[in-house]
Amino acid sequence: MYTTLATELSQGIYTITINRPDKLNALNKDVFTDLDTAADFIKSNPEIRSAIITGAGPKAFVAGADITEFGGLDKSAAMALAKRGQDIFLKIENSPKPIIAAVNGFALGGGCELAMACHFRIASDNAKFGQPEVNLGLIPGYGGTQRLTQLIGKGRAIELLISAAMIDAATALQYGLVNYVVPQAELLDKAKAILQVINSKAPVAVAKCIEVANTVFDETKDGYDEEIRSFGDCFATDDMKEGTTAFLEKRKAVFTGK
Numbered sequence: 001m002y003t004t005l006a007t008e009l010s011q012g013i014y015t016i017t018i019n020r021p022d023k024l025n026a027l028n029k030d031v032f033t034d035l036d037t038a039a040d041f042i043k044s045n046p047e048i049r050s051a052i053i054t055g056a057g058p059k060a061f062v063a064g065a066d067i068t069e070f071g072g073l074d075k076s077a078a079m080a081l082a083k084r085g086q087d088i089f090l091k092i093e094n095s096p097k098p099i100i101a102a103v104n105g106f107a108l109g110g111g112c113e114l115a116m117a118c119h120f121r122i123a124s125d126n127a128k129f130g131q132p133e134v135n136l137g138l139i140p141g142y143g144g145t146q147r148l149t150q151l152i153g154k155g156r157a158i159e160l161l162i163s164a165a166m167i168d169a170a171t172a173l174q175y176g177l178v179n180y181v182v183p184q185a186e187l188l189d190k191a192k193a194i195l196q197v198i199n200s201k202a203p204v205a206v207a208k209c210i211e212v213a214n215t216v217f218d219e220t221k222d223g224y225d226e227e228i229r230s231f232g233d234c235f236a237t238d239d240m241k242e243g244t245t246a247f248l249e250k251r252k253a254v255f256t257g258k
């Protein structure tokens with residue numbers, strides 16, 4: 001199904017490994033096509049409860065957009081490329097099933113943007129984050145100016161954007177860009193352990209949490225109204241009845257996702 005991704009589905013967790021290690025997993029057209037397909041597959045496959053995106057090899061998560069594909073692009077082609085990247089990353093951000101980034105090395109440019117489109121990030125201790133586009137006479141095109149500002153605040157974001165500085169995993173943790181930093185050998189196990197906990201929760205409620213939290217950054221929606229609506233929707237689910245009944249009966253809830 002994919003030419004640039006290695007995937008594995010185990011215990012409801014779909015692990016996606018971007019698999020161009022000799023090019024530090026740079027995002028070319030084929031990776032975009034595959035990530036787009038993968039995001040649809042995560043949504044539609046009932047066996048998948050959550051997903052991890054990581055990079056192949058010990059060195060890089062994703063070292064950016066594939067710079068070799070920039071040659072010869074005119075203004076409208078460049079805008080189309082940015083739109084394509086933004087649409088795929090929005091699909092990831094709006095996934096009803098959690099998608100987390102396990103950042104195993106360089107997350108630069110489009111790599112940092114991909115990690116930021118995920119619902120949250122875990123980093124290995126060798127990870128490095130940055131938006132080095134100004135080194136190339138460019139700016140981020142796949143949502144980086146927006147999500148970096150959302151995640152770490154305007155002052156820190158603008159400094160990183162205009163200096164092209166790279167930050168290490170410890171700084172990313174301090175900035176709130178990542179939730180955890182672990183030794184590289186433990187990265188995927190840590191990601192899976194977190195997702196196993198999340199996978200035991202009520203799926204519709206998990207999806208609604210993501211959807212409503214995302215409205216904070218969507219000026220077309222009133223997040224408080226969305227929260228009221230989604231709170232009400234949850235009351236119409238079997239899982240809400242099961243969760244509250246199980247609590248009162250002092251037993252573990254068994255959720256069906258309905």
Ligand code: COA
Binds near residue numbers: 023026109110
């Ligand atoms: N696009 C295309 N190819 C890339 C790439 C990218 N964004 N990042 C790395 N590569 C390729 C290199 O060209 C090299 O290919 P080659 O072996 O055929 O020459 C290979 O991946 C290994 O990278 P290299 O630069 O030799 O590794 P390094 O350890 O010396 O440096 C980085 C690592 C991440 C610092 C460096 O690769 C880099 O700066 N990459 C570009 C980062 C960037 O500007 N990203 C934003 C793009 S908009």
